[in-house]
Amino acid sequence: MRLRDLQRLIDSVFLPDAAMRGDNIGVHVESASGEVHSILVCLEVTDAVVAEAVERSCDTIIAFHPLIYTPISRLQRTDRVGRILCELIARDISLLCVHTAFDAYPQGTNYLLAHKLGLTPERPLVPSESGNGYGMGIVARVEGGMAFEELVDRVRTVCGAPVRFSPPPSDTVSTVAIVGGSGDSFTSDALRCGADVYITADLKYHAFHAALGRIGLIDPGHYEMEQFVIDGIVDTLRPLITSTMSIQRSTVITNPVQYASSTTDSTSQS
Helix, strand or coil: CEHHHHHHHHHHHCCHHHCCCCCCCEEEECCCCCECCEEEEECCCCHHHHHHHHHCCCCEEEECCCCCCCCCCCCCCCCHHHHHHHHHHHHCCEEEECHHHHHHCCCCHHHHHHHHCCCEEEECCEECCCCCCCEECEEEEEEEEEEHHHHHHHHHHHHCCCCEEECCCCCEEEEEEEEEEECHHHHHHHHHCCCCEEEEECCCHHHHHHHCCCCEEEECCHHHHHCCHHHHHHHHHHHHCCCCCEEEECCCCCCCCEEECCCCCCEEEC
8 A cells, every 4th residue: 555545544534624724744754655554553753662663563653643733844853753763764764743633533543542431421521613523622521420539549550550630519420521741731621511620641730720619630540541542543544554555553652751659769661
């Protein structure tokens, strides 16, 4: 398959029009051949992911997070993005990114986490103009209700890391809004939809102050919320690609954040 044909296939499922405006989705690097035979799917591209693609003879990488966020004026190996781009070009590996197009996919980032938490997705938090269930974030129902403390413990267990939280006005949780990754800008949408609790990442200290008495907040971490997207992308695309192509999951843990245990002197990575 040609790289541009693969991009069209991806766009038919993860709609570009549903992505956030200005998000750099699509082709970041095109190989000299422009052919796709073996795909590696990762959360984000790091030096270790590129090395894994080389070792596994993958000619194409599909990443969730874009590698290029801002315009690049020069390629230098002393810079992380420049170094990785140089290596991809040297190894003749194509790179595509899906990011918020996958976030907006009805079975995308937020659906996957809601499912892991045992919640029932009902609708997008902010519906896309494209309709058909696409949109940013998700509003999910808690069947039979749940104590907030139980939800916090469930998020901690599923995401595999410590969580930051502030309680809702009522201890019983019936409706939960979720935005995977940095979702502070969607807090007002979570309030408007009537959610008891909003789960998102990268919340600032003052965001917790602003939410007190209005809505519960749970912040399990950025990587921790999005770690399930690799399986979601692979499971969605595998039935759509030709039998002559392969698609596989990256095994590299790309989370740069580590946590100090309260019971040991060592650090651990989620």
